[in-house]
Amino acid sequence: MISPMASELAQALSAALRGEVRFGTAERTVYSHDASNYRHLPLGVVKPADSDDVRAALALCRDHGVPVVPRGAGTSIGGQAIGPGAVVLDFRRHVNRVLEVDPQARTARVEPGAVLDDLQAAARPYGLRFGPDPSTHSRCTLGGMIGNNACGAHSVAWGRTSDNLESLDLLLADGTELTVGGPLSPTERERLRARPGRVGELHRALQDLTAAHLSEIRQGMPDLPRRTSGYALDALLPERGYDLARALTGTEGTCAVLLGATVRLVEAPAARALVVAGYPDETAAADAVPALLTLHPLTVEGMAADLIAALLATGRRPPALDRLPEGGCWLFLETGGATAAEAMDAALVLADAVRRERRATTTVVTDPGEQRQLWAVREAGAGIVSRLPSTGGSADGGGAEAWPGWEDSAVPVERLGGYLRDLRALLGRHGLRGVPYGHFGEGCVHLRLDFPLTEPRRLPEFRAFMEQAADLVISHGGSLSGEHGDGQARAELLPRMYPPEIIDLFRRFKRIWDPSNLLNPGAMVDPRPLDADLRFAGRDLPLTLPYEQDGGSLLKAVHRCVGVAKCVDTSTGVMCPSYMVTAEERHSTRGRARLLAEMLRGEVIADGWRSEEVREALDLCLGCKGCASDCPVHVDMATYRTEFLHHHYRWRLRPASHYSMGWLPLTLRAAALAPAGANRLLRSRPSAAVLKRLGGIDPRRELPALPTENFERWFRRYRAEHPVRPGAEPVLLWPDTFTNHLEPAPARAAVEVLEHLGFAVQLPARPVCCGLTWLSTGQLGVARRVMRRSVRALPPGLPVVGLDPSCTAALREELPKLIGADAGDVPGRVRTLAEFLDEAEVELPELAAGTRAVTQVHCHQHAVLGTEADRRVEARIGLANEVLDSGCCGLAGNFGFERGHYEVSVAAAERVLLPAVRAADRETVVLADGFSCRTQISQLSGGRTAVHLAELLRRAVREGESG
Template sequence: MSRPSADPGAELARELAAVLRGEVRFGAAERTVYGHDASNYRHLPLGVVKPADLDDVRTALALCRRYRVPVVARGAGTSIGGQAIGPGAVVLDFRRHLGSVLEIDPQARTARVQPGTVLDDLQRAAKPYGLRFGPDPSTHSRCTIGGMIGNDSCGSHSLAWGRTADNVERLELLLADGTELTVGGRLTAAERAALRELPGPLGQLHTRLQEFTDRNLAVIRQGMPRLPRRTSGYPLDALLPEHGHHLARALTGTEGTCALLLGATVRLVEDPPVRALVVAGYPDEGAAADAVPALLPYGPLTAEGMAADLIAALLAAGPRPPALDRLPAGECWLFLEAGGTTALEAYQAARRLADAVRRERSATVALVTDPVEQRQLWAVREAGAGIVTRLPGGGEAWPGWEDSAVPPERLGDYLRDLRALLRRHGLRGVPYGHFGDGCVHLRIDFPLDEPHGVLVFREFLEQAADLAVSYGGSLSGEHGDGQARAELLPRMYPTEVIGLFGEFKRIWDPENLLNPGALVDPRPLDADLRFVTAPRRPLPLALPYERDGGSLVKAVHRCVGVAKCVDPTTGVMCPSYMATSEERHSTRGRARLLAEMLRGLTADSGRRTGEAIPDGWRSAEVREALDLCLSCKGCASDCPVHVDMATYKTEFLYQHYRHRPRPLAHYSMGWLPLWLRAVALAPGAANTLVRSPAGALLKRLGGIDRRRVLPVFPPETFTRWYRRHRAAHPAPVDARPVLLWPDTFSNHLQPDVLRSAVEVLEHLGFDPRLPDGPVCCGLTWYSTGQLGTARRVLRRSLGTLAAAGLPADTPVIGLDPSCTATLREDLPRLLGADGRPLSERTRTFAEFIDELAPDAPLPRIRREAVTQTHCHQHSVLGSAADRRVEARLGLQNRVLDSGCCGLAGNFGFERGHFEVSEAIAERILLPEVRAAGPDTVLLADGFSCRTQIAQLADGRRALHLAELIARELRTAARPTD
């Protein structure tokens, strides 16, 4: 045994880095982001290892055993009970490199997977065979099979296909002492005897397990409740003879406390090719729950419950989803899904369900067969995990009593009593969940930011545990126990069973190295909370955080770890994570770093020594993580709880560089509107300069990547052209005036976009006007945290608009989505009420045509088109109007699900960002652009998107919608031979 050093963490990190092929991260940033999961708890690990292969796992465990350092296995980190974090542990992140589907056996209907395999990846691999993995939690796009096995995950279809434990065939395991074995399958007496005869540690292990089981048959049979959703405690009843002595199932749900998972073979089920959805409405959730037992004999694939307060929370969080119009009348709804091999078969099964619902006189019903409408309705239900972290009134709601379960036939009475318990404590929550299995999800507005909040938290959880047990239920029906509920297990199980849990753990892990404190000898449920009291020192902030009571702390705590930002398959969020796969470059990772930084800023000075990020606004770790944030605003729209990292980044940059020198790019591109105004005085000379050898020096001095091509400055700005144009072509006296916003990018770099907008507007009978002087939205200053300058620029612009003398309701049309989004969203944030009039009358080009010229004749453009939607348009403005205008044009348009283009204003030009910028573009956008036919129109309203395409897509050029329409008008106006 080696001699411990003065700093065992540093010594262990050095040894790990020397022998592992994967990443070894023991720095403050990595410890912070891996110190949280989706629970209420915070445990800073000693370090993080991302093993490249199974040999790395074996080596890392051996070194940790030598140093007596605990090990915690982690998948997507979405555990709600605190199972994926551990104080002073080494966290093994299996998701990064050990996530492959190794084999699909369609005859046996099994799949062999690595522990870090994401569930959706397994589903995609199984789909060609008409198969799927049955359990499907709402985090299916990022949760891993290893994590599902650790927590015995379920999902909405467990009614038909069971829990993870019901679908595990074999587990390949690594024990803390280095022993490896594979367990699984039902064992005969002869097979059990053979296992006892194995040589060495394996035989000893099986002998102890069999003696343990045989000695305690009566206690296990009598002490384990029988209900479909029991995931609390160790599932020792899987060891019983009547259950086949199934070791794999006995280890499913043990939360990584007994062994590390190296691989798994899981059972697959037939996936009905066609589905239909019955939505049943009831006057309240109790009535809905009472109706479930009578509906179960009809064999629904799901019986999910969702009450009106979840809909209220959804509406408070964002715009109304059209899918809500399909809900029948009621205050609580059951989602009853039926499947079949044909559309008729699925419809008939759904109709039988619907007829059964109609027998209840208080019920209403809708039968939905359209797959798109079904997906939209299910999206509302799946978003619940994120939506209900904010109650309809805006208050915060926390896990703790997240997924209790009772026998389904007693669920109605349990829900009524649970509501009464909430009222007695003055608490609120939004129950929903798997009513067919008797499982209820519930987040509660525990007053954890008040001095007495922890006492309320503990008292409620103790009484709620007693309530669930009184109904013959389980503390957990899906997400396991962890620190949140393990302390409460003696209220559910007799003392003898609690003792067996400890003995079972010691058989597998006698040195207590694997996730200690998670189930056996648990940490207190009210210890280690990541937020316990309100900030003791209010922070002077530059931005208002109006949705969070002016508190950046509350804003950052919006992130609850559901990890939609680490789903790499769709949407705008989070482009830098999609390119790097680094947790600290996800929205969740950045929120965790900011939260850790704020712990020190808002606490008494004596607490700062316990923080991983003690430097406050000067933190290099936070700056580095935010450096790769593109400020795309994707999280503000795509995150279920609307974490707005672009705004938090602006605040941080403002505070971080206050009274300090800034990066060169903040002076070059942050002040770009001023420099372009100077260039406009002599554009020819400027072009000569940037194309000369001096251009490379200019890039270096401006903090611009050498691989970026500086733009060609047009000989004339748009505003100069406009003055000539208006002098030669006065507007008709009866034309309605509209104000065109001459944004910096279009005015100085691509004036054809604004010229085209003028042509189209004049063709439609409008009088496009310009402000009387220079205006700017201030975006370049805002995005670089130069908020004082941004406010001055915006105030000056408002004054210029006021001097134009146009009526106060004159529409303002923005051509560039980033500038338009700044006027729409950030202007009121910076100037308050002074900015709202302009914000409210600002429209995109498509919105203006759609709203104010709905019947105007537009040219017919019967061509194929591919559209890259600017990320700010996706996140702030929306693009429904664009789709309607394109339909009027006759375009056969395909909108790419590519997210941010990767340029993002100044981001892609800054030195050090080129590789990430290019990787983001190469994910979907550039391959799609290159594959588009030569006659396919490329549409991109964003200046950044058009620039990225022009510089990286082999010379292809994208058009603004205004350019496309104007070009068609010119073609139609040309005389024919």
């Protein structure tokens, strides 16, 4: 229930703005977190449509005395993008354009919500780029980068955000607007002092503050390339040219609201090479850095063996890891040039210097694909190291949870080795573990630690370490933060880094800009305690699924989400289909995890499993499992959704679609007794409309017809006519519901192919089902019974070949989750058709030369099964294949048929899949192993049909026999 004041403000904002105004519980909950350890429930959220909306929203908040927190992608690690009782201004939703690129001036005009990768794409045709490139480049905004003074891997070459700004367009809390730029001459400074009104008053106050404290500022501000703690008061010094753009960069939204910026661009090298240098340990790598900097590499990134161990603990192993040379820590040294030869020459010089100075091992990687794989490991670091590799004996099947806090300290590069040695010793004294990595070329170290933040009685240990770590980095001449800023995580420690007179100047600087303390109060000046407002409170509710990797705890599972926000990257990949369509934070994997965490906290969302806010957010989860594979910390929202639906509807009437679609295997088995009658019913428009209405199915969906003969009947007839060949190796084909009763052609083709290759196909002795339709609708009791009965129907020992990826993935992953030891060895025996053929190493028939295909990968195959075997099989049969980066097709089993989901389902398909299918010429094969994918294509593509890999292989068999 919102307060009368909040209601009044919400109404006023709704009347004045064209953008979105959200003061509901769900929206406030998902914006109460960023990527930090903290939780602050805002008063409401505003998603302005344009700069006029920003002006109006700020004016109304000022009139109501409500603080304002500007927000980009919400990936701030210090807690800068959240604020208690504030109105959050989400710039990423609408105020997000790259307005102009000027290749002659090498500048670009951007709105604050513009995503970095969008700017890079706009600059790329001119051979230009924005220099700073944090690992969140696919979703971080320019406004957020300016707020935190973001850096990235290439800062040794191209500097921080503050080094790449031309001008900033600012809106002050009192409504004043002004533009500030870089260094100014004395004459220009005098002209600004003479301006009338608030603008002149501001410039006079800032210049006078600086003039009165020149010695304190000169002596009290460490000269570091990665100092992002505190305000950059030294940018106001006369010798720095009163550089207001630099002084405002890194102020974390506490001084002004950004309306736009002009940024400088740099020339992008046409070619790059990567030198990977191996050292015995991280301190040896750090000690080597100063000498290597003289050769001017584009990057000097450090990554130790424990980061690789943390990656491998997740089960993933990028093939490019095989290119790492021997060592316990590696430096990534990138070179560039106008040509590949020029980049290679620079790389060889670097590699020679590495070997000569330290006798280290080196590898030079020139293949762009391998370079991307290696950089992807480094970019995923913040997510990878949130779960440390197990040291053995872990009861929950994984290592300890690790949290930000001491996240990105920085020291002079020549002192980095000593600092790392001392930091490791400090960690040992406190019994803490972490995985250091980072920007070694500028002395910046990223580190997440297994702080006991979930245990209130141990919080004094957290505080003690933070204070001692602050003293340690300062003793090395360093900064509390070297990239992510201060926020609540480190602002309390600023008095340990700066003398009292500098801390007082910070307060006065903030007051000049924002005398009413309206903008992000407490983020840097007068901060809240670093051990307050933690987000980890909550209790566990009774669960049905095991959560082995999370100690049987859903609370621990949802706290996997650390907010790095890969799920709001809409440019590529599987995750997250509904967010890609709606762009609503509560429909992202991150937003849903936050809602579940709040449900378990029990304060704002107090009705537990009955929560309508959580149900609404999960209603548009397609269950694609993309997050389980693509999320750096493997948040598995499809599993959490199943658990929630099970409890939410327990002993209650379910939506109609849970009965019509959830119990579809039994319905289809009954309908198969009289397929002609069933089809007459389905083809009758009035009766079909009634069935859709009763079944909760969208009226725009076409109900699939039944074949005149299902697969199992066809197979009995086939086997009577084609007895098993003597000596043929037996294999069990899984007759999933969709293939058996709706589209038997792929199964018939699989039988023909397998028996042509010398195998003897068998079917289970009685009807089987993977239970997926009951799983996806949260009917776990029924799913468990169905699974157990199906397992008992399987003969022992035989490999099990699945044709539909969703059913195959359920057998491999969901079966042991739900029935445990009763699953026996079945999950380990299950293979896709491509996996089976790849492992069997049989000689495959080849397609006619020039056969082309576009492939839609089923989302469950991407997430659970993998596609490497498919690619190898396709290469062996001579298929020229384009694999679409389309993610989920949008149908996702029952999802796209359910009433209320049609628009999202279609929009998901229209992102990549349907345009690619329509653009393919008629000779190009559309390949899709998933029944849902083929159905979506046939219903929405305008006449194209897709085929299963088995059907393509049968085509190759028949072409070989006829040729």
